[in-house]
Amino acid sequence: MKATTRKIRDADATKARILAAAKSEFARVGLGGARVDEIAERAQANKRMIYHYFGGKEDLFKVVLEEAYLDIRNAEQALALDHLSPREALETLVRFTWQYYLDNPEFITLVNSANLHRGRHLEGSERLRVASRRFVEMVRDILERGAGEGTFRTGVDPVQLNITIAAIGYYYLTNRFTGAVMFERDYMSEDALEQRLAFNIDTVMRLVLA
Incomplete structure (x- = not known):
């Protein structure tokens, strides 16, 4: 034994x-x-x-991608956002997403690679589908609670909102090198990162507030 x-x-x-x-x-x-x-x-x-x-190598790539996506989905669930007010919950999610990208730069490059191959390595993952449904329901619950108390406007699509939350952080980081050249600023300085997070939170809140 x-x-x-x-x-x-x-x-x-x-x-x-x-x-x-x-x-x-x-x-x-x-x-x-x-x-x-x-x-x-x-x-x-x-x-x-x-x-x-x-x-083979492609099978290993599938597992790596699945685990990478499941890691962020599980971390989101661990935030226990249902115990927070809707506004605090949404702000926490925006902060988490931003910090997760900063702490896990490999995740961003893996996402790029997955999309380069048109997502075909994730197509058969039922685990990922289940985790993604749970995430959408978590965001939907935040929005519905907010709408119910009059804080958020009604009719906000949780999937569209998540795309925006992800995009405003993802684009900034994936384009930080070219952006630094064009806009003549250090995208990764402490001040720049703090300013970007504040802008992300303000942007998302303006989308949902009643």
Whole structure:
């Protein structure tokens, strides 16, 4: 029994190392540029283990993408926004999304890579569909509570609102290099990041306030 338990723990640890290495490699060079040899070396595993646990490179890419999206969805649920007032809940969500992008730059590059391949690696993920439905319902609940107390206007689409929350942070960060050249400002200075967050919150609130 002890030997079996240890074997399971070892297998779980190996899979975790492979996923972490693959996430880093796919975020760095994309699906096309990633090499199984490099992932194996980073994970301190051999190629046979990668094929054994995950199949080929594309299968591994699917798992990495699914886990990346599920991570942010689970983190959003952990905010427990239903215990906050609608206005505070929505502001918390905007702050969280912004900070998540800053803390997890690999997520943004993985999203870029997923869209480069037209989302086909996520099409079969029922786990992701379920998590996304839960997220939409969470935002819908915030909006309905706000409308019910007269704070928010009625008829705001939770999906459209989420697209806006994601976009105003995502675009700023993915275009920070070209933007710095064109607008002659340091997008990533502490002051600039604080100003951007304040602008994001103000923008979203103006969209929903009654």
